[in-house]
Amino acid sequence: MTVSPQFPPLLTGEVVPRHIDPFNKAVSRAIAGVDSGMVFYSEAADTLRAALVLAPETTLEEAVQAVYVAQIGLAESLGALAPPEVPVHFQWPDRIKVNGALCGSIRFAADVSDPLAHPNWLVIGITVPFIQEANEPGDNPDETCLYEEGCVDMTPMALLESWSKHTLLWLTYFMDSGFERVHKEWRPRCDTLGKSVERPRLGLFVGLDEKGRMLLRQDVMTETLSLIEFAEHV
Structure with missing residues (x-):
């Protein structure tokens, strides 16, 4: 029997059938006008899939910074539930790394694409x-799953509960203090910062600016890349 996850105040959970993507469900419900704070999730045992609906009161340029908040929430949740020797890092713009290998991702979408427009939802x-799909362990050395990293006592629902709590806490910090505090917490967890990267484009990842945009240096030129460019189109 599956135990329903417990969500913190201000957040409400709704399970979706396993053949339905919670992200797509969240987007369709957001378009229909669902309340902010709804978390749609699947109860599948092999992978945690969940999506949070927000109703920002800012421009998209500011609202999309909540993606970093969700990443921090996930990193803190894994840090609380995983064995202490398991490091968690980010790879800009949307990858999660556990013990140096890819282990999950972040997706996001809004109803506007203009950075200065005010989205109705995000x-x-x-x-x-949690479990690798068809391939045998070691077939894809750049990818991993939580069970391969020693997180055998963790369940998707426990991680979902923890993620919702940590993300809500950091959303509060974000709304109270702006992006600076989020940035300070995010920086040490990004293991490609200050290094040459190939994704999303070739260059030296210098850092993030005050609006959360990637600073990518190519020769003597530095360009900015916004998370907005990597939002999914709905």
């Missing part, structure tokens, strides 16, 4: 594999 989704 959906942020997470996907974290």
Whole structure:
């Protein structure tokens, strides 16, 4: 029997059938006008899939910074539930890394694409594999799953509960203090910061600016890349 996850105040959960993507469900419900704070999730045992609906009161340029909040919430949740020797990092713009290998991702979408427009909704989704799909362990050395990293006592619903609590806490910090505090927490967890990267484009990842945009240096030029460019189109 599956135990329903407990969500913190201000957040409400709704399970979706396993053949339905919670992110797509969240987007369709957001378009229909569902309340902010709804979390749609699947009860599948092999992968955590969940999506949070937000109703920002800011421009999209500011609202999309909540993607970093969701990443921090996931990193703190894994840090609380995983064995202490398991490091969790980010790879800009949307990848989660556990013990140096890819282990999950973040998705996001809004009803506007203009950075200065005010979105009616923002959906942020997470996907974290607990069990590798068809392939044998070691077939894809750049990818991993939580069970391979020693998280055998963790369940998707426990991680969902923890993610919702940590994300809500950091959303409060974000709304109270702005992006600076989020940025300070996010920076040490990004293991490609200050390094040459190939994704999303070739260059030196210098850092993030005050609006959360990637600073990518190519020769003597530095360009900015916004998370908005990587939002899913709905």
